[in-house]
Amino acid sequence: MKILKIQTLRGPNYWSIRRNQLVVMRLDLEELADKPSNQIPKFYEGLVQVLPSLEEHYCSPGCRGGFLSRVKEGTMMGHIIEHIALELQTLAGMSVGFGRTRETATPGVYQVVIEYLDEQAGRYAARAAVRLCQSLVNTGNYSPEELEQDLKDLRELRADAALGPSTETIVKEAEARGIPWMPLNARAMIQLGYGVYHKRLQATLSDLSGILAVELACDKEGTKQILRDAGVPVPKGTVIHYLDELEEAIGDVGGYPIVIKPLDGNHGRGITININTWQEAEEAYDAASVASKTRSVIVERYYTGRDHRVLVINGKLVAVAERVPAHVVGDGKSTIAELIEKTNSDPNRGEGHDNVLTNIQLDRTSWQLLEKLGYNLETILPPGEICYLRATANLSTGGIAVDRTDEVHPENIWLFSRVAKIIGLDIAGIDVVTSDISQPLHQTGGVIVEVNAAPGFRMHVSPSQGLPRNVAAPVLDMLFPPGTPTRIPIIAITGTNGKTTTTRLISHIYRQTGKTVGYTTTDGIYINEFLVEKGDTTGPQSAQVILRDPTVEVAVLETARGGLLRSGQAFAQSDVGVVLNVAADHLGIGDIDTTEQLAHLKSVVAETVMPSGYAILNADDPLVSAMAKRVKANIAYFSMNPENELLKKHIRSGGLAAVYENGYLSIMKGDWTFRIEQAVNIPLTMGGKAAFMIANALAASLAAYAQGVSIDDVRKALATFQASVNQTPGRMNLFNLGSYHALIDYAHNPHSYQALGGFVRNWNSGMRIGVVGGPGDRRDEDFVMLGKLAAEIFDRIIIKEDNDTRGRSPGEAAGLITQGIKLEQRNCRYESILDETTAISTALDEAPEGSLVVVLPESISLAISLIEARRQQSSNGYSP
Numbered sequence: 001m002k003i004l005k006i007q008t009l010r011g012p013n014y015w016s017i018r019r020n021q022l023v024v025m026r027l028d029l030e031e032l033a034d035k036p037s038n039q040i041p042k043f044y045e046g047l048v049q050v051l052p053s054l055e056e057h058y059c060s061p062g063c064r065g066g067f068l069s070r071v072k073e074g075t076m077m078g079h080i081i082e083h084i085a086l087e088l089q090t091l092a093g094m095s096v097g098f099g100r101t102r103e104t105a106t107p108g109v110y111q112v113v114i115e116y117l118d119e120q121a122g123r124y125a126a127r128a129a130v131r132l133c134q135s136l137v138n139t140g141n142y143s144p145e146e147l148e149q150d151l152k153d154l155r156e157l158r159a160d161a162a163l164g165p166s167t168e169t170i171v172k173e174a175e176a177r178g179i180p181w182m183p184l185n186a187r188a189m190i191q192l193g194y195g196v197y198h199k200r201l202q203a204t205l206s207d208l209s210g211i212l213a214v215e216l217a218c219d220k221e222g223t224k225q226i227l228r229d230a231g232v233p234v235p236k237g238t239v240i241h242y243l244d245e246l247e248e249a250i251g252d253v254g255g256y257p258i259v260i261k262p263l264d265g266n267h268g269r270g271i272t273i274n275i276n277t278w279q280e281a282e283e284a285y286d287a288a289s290v291a292s293k294t295r296s297v298i299v300e301r302y303y304t305g306r307d308h309r310v311l312v313i314n315g316k317l318v319a320v321a322e323r324v325p326a327h328v329v330g331d332g333k334s335t336i337a338e339l340i341e342k343t344n345s346d347p348n349r350g351e352g353h354d355n356v357l358t359n360i361q362l363d364r365t366s367w368q369l370l371e372k373l374g375y376n377l378e379t380i381l382p383p384g385e386i387c388y389l390r391a392t393a394n395l396s397t398g399g400i401a402v403d404r405t406d407e408v409h410p411e412n413i414w415l416f417s418r419v420a421k422i423i424g425l426d427i428a429g430i431d432v433v434t435s436d437i438s439q440p441l442h443q444t445g446g447v448i449v450e451v452n453a454a455p456g457f458r459m460h461v462s463p464s465q466g467l468p469r470n471v472a473a474p475v476l477d478m479l480f481p482p483g484t485p486t487r488i489p490i491i492a493i494t495g496t497n498g499k500t501t502t503t504r505l506i507s508h509i510y511r512q513t514g515k516t517v518g519y520t521t522t523d524g525i526y527i528n529e530f531l532v533e534k535g536d537t538t539g540p541q542s543a544q545v546i547l548r549d550p551t552v553e554v555a556v557l558e559t560a561r562g563g564l565l566r567s568g569q570a571f572a573q574s575d576v577g578v579v580l581n582v583a584a585d586h587l588g589i590g591d592i593d594t595t596e597q598l599a600h601l602k603s604v605v606a607e608t609v610m611p612s613g614y615a616i617l618n619a620d621d622p623l624v625s626a627m628a629k630r631v632k633a634n635i636a637y638f639s640m641n642p643e644n645e646l647l648k649k650h651i652r653s654g655g656l657a658a659v660y661e662n663g664y665l666s667i668m669k670g671d672w673t674f675r676i677e678q679a680v681n682i683p684l685t686m687g688g689k690a691a692f693m694i695a696n697a698l699a700a701s702l703a704a705y706a707q708g709v710s711i712d713d714v715r716k717a718l719a720t721f722q723a724s725v726n727q728t729p730g731r732m733n734l735f736n737l738g739s740y741h742a743l744i745d746y747a748h749n750p751h752s753y754q755a756l757g758g759f760v761r762n763w764n765s766g767m768r769i770g771v772v773g774g775p776g777d778r779r780d781e782d783f784v785m786l787g788k789l790a791a792e793i794f795d796r797i798i799i800k801e802d803n804d805t806r807g808r809s810p811g812e813a814a815g816l817i818t819q820g821i822k823l824e825q826r827n828c829r830y831e832s833i834l835d836e837t838t839a840i841s842t843a844l845d846e847a848p849e850g851s852l853v854v855v856l857p858e859s860i861s862l863a864i865s866l867i868e869a870r871r872q873q874s875s876n877g878y879s880p
């Protein structure tokens, strides 16, 4: 077996609208191509032994053991690999269940599709599944050590890539509210919402966390000062920089017991509490000084009591957790070392902040605590005795959390929210030491030890004891108060031909409303009239540039086949999805071999429109109108034919449509017809001669109208949009060259040739000259077809080739086109001039009076410059 390619999908895709995270592996079964599992000795037995849990896979029989019974009866290796890749991930703690396996047009080559939670892990699982199967085929076995290593690697990949626990809770809540989110590539930030409405978070720092407040919170002494000045109880203390000052400082705070900590520390690093002797104090000073960036050390009175973390969001107390320092509980049999090991074996514990709890690790304070009790690691602890291993209760040093949210005294609630406001933090973690949180601090003598910016959420979301609290909800309520939008309208456009033109036209219509429009096309990414980035930008990454942009109010996204196939759609839902047409193009690429498969792919754009939105479908194209049955949104049809049955039925039942009727482009809804404009007055339609441009204009008008743009604005836009070099470079650019005309167009498949042919035939009666060619990666039959169509349209044909022949030898494509021309048996003159510049120049030089030279260039800019050079009188758009 050989893996030919692994692709990672991250959005709605060909395989599933709902399952966005899929790995697609193209697999050549090679020697196993005609060997189902039952013909491989010991395969079934080996598989059951290595992965007995496959028993749980139902597969097509729909019952426990279903999949294994198919292996026993005989199924293809691709299918087995799919199930194994899913099971490996599940065993590594990433429960996934969606998979598909399909044979491609190439015999023995399969597409194996598997779901993932973490994409690296997904790709790893796909490769590991192939390895495992190959080993079973070769030896009937896969060693337990190897399987264990696979699972370990998978777990590590998951741990490395996962969002932090706080971010994860916020993301989950956002998803539950239907707020879109995406990771940003820098500083572990995430974005919630789209375009002009988006907000950013980095862990629990938000767009609203002020820099002054965050800096103040990071300065423990400054924080205490501000709080003390406001009458809030804080520990009595002082800051020193030299050991010489320590003795006096201890006197100042009223003598032992004291606490020594770094001025700018966190996570309990460098802190010693409950210090009672000079020797301890000296040691503690050194530890704190080393842990401080500025060698500044706080000497504080030690306050006895329990340690609480109070979470205040947007001025409201939302959760309180008591933090209990790392400890073990004796059972009368085990040594302290054994008890620690047992505690750490809890699957909830792990390294760092990524698990619910952190492992207990011993440090200087642990030894001191044990020593005070006269214990060591070999001591057997009496049953029920609690032995603390840390003095401070930070979760990151192995502590646990107990929820106390419902026990807080009302006066404390008032005090804590006031403290957050005094510091100025939108999300504040307040550390409170008091013997009893249900009594006012001033009665218990409790103090506020510090205030944290970016407090962790995990102790509130998954406390070791007590109720978990949804602390993400108030964060989202704050960032997006009820009624505030989170999304900008997304209009996605797909189809075989006309996407770029329609995308530009919709953007132009939206510009009439004064909104800032971000759009992506085959030519580049734009915001209003400004080019953000040049290139073929019709994939998900380009769409994200627009969705991330803080200035964009409307996104109009050309959504092409390539990007959809490569990594899925960039967004889970749109407001409007336009499908213009589906015709043969790019067939044979990416395992899309038929127009039906192509339609299935493009249908993603229609199927992902949100229920309140509109799918705009071409009623004249059966492959497009058939998408209606899978669409969850409203449907609006456009048609060139008022007599179209589907359209008539749709309108009769109150549906929305756009139709070309009696020379007008009109919107229809129920009994009403709203005429937008006559085609002859719409420059894009070339005086009504370019039928396909009328269709594009109908689709664009309908998309905008469905989103609430007024017919007046649509009309204004149609009147000012031209198929010119500026607005649609390379799409129906007509040049008046005095005695003849030249037209540059980008038609590059049979469907667009036919569309163009319709226009050329509508042109005047002069001679029609075509300079034709096509991209080399199309199939042989496509070139032949192209020749045949060219012969139908033109009186004279000059065949040229692209500079980039995409793997074909020079002259090959031209030869195929010539074959096609001959097939048509029409009396037209033809010749091959492979070089594009020479071909175009020849056509222009020899154009007789009254003729039309149609150039279908590889390089639009080259063709434009050649023609511009000869232009005596510009027409800039349509002028007959």
Ligand code: ATP
Binding pocket: 235, 259, 261, 265, 266, 267, 268, 269, 271, 273, 300, 301, 302, 303, 304, 307, 392, 393, 394, 431, 432, 433, 449, 450, 452
């Ligand atoms: P974190 O980042 O986890 O909040 P930190 O390194 O910022 O910790 P502090 O919050 O200042 O350190 O102290 C850690 C813990 O030590 C406190 O939560 C509290 O339990 C204890 N502590 C600190 N100062 C005192 C004090 N003056 N009296 C009693 N206990 C204290």
Ligand code: ATP
Binding pocket: 495, 496, 497, 498, 499, 500, 501, 502, 522, 560, 580, 581, 692, 693, 695, 696, 730, 731, 732, 745, 746, 747, 748, 751, 752, 753, 755, 756
């Ligand atoms: P690409 O796949 O290259 O991005 P596209 O779908 O974006 O193409 P456009 O760039 O708008 O399409 O148009 C390319 C060519 O397709 C035009 O120059 C024209 O010849 C033809 N075309 C445009 N609209 C249609 C249509 N609705 N039906 C058929 N052909 C069309």
Ligand code: MG
Binding pocket: 431, 450, 452
């Ligand atoms: Mg703290």
Ligand code: MG
Binding pocket: 499, 500, 501, 521, 522, 523, 558
């Ligand atoms: Mg395009």
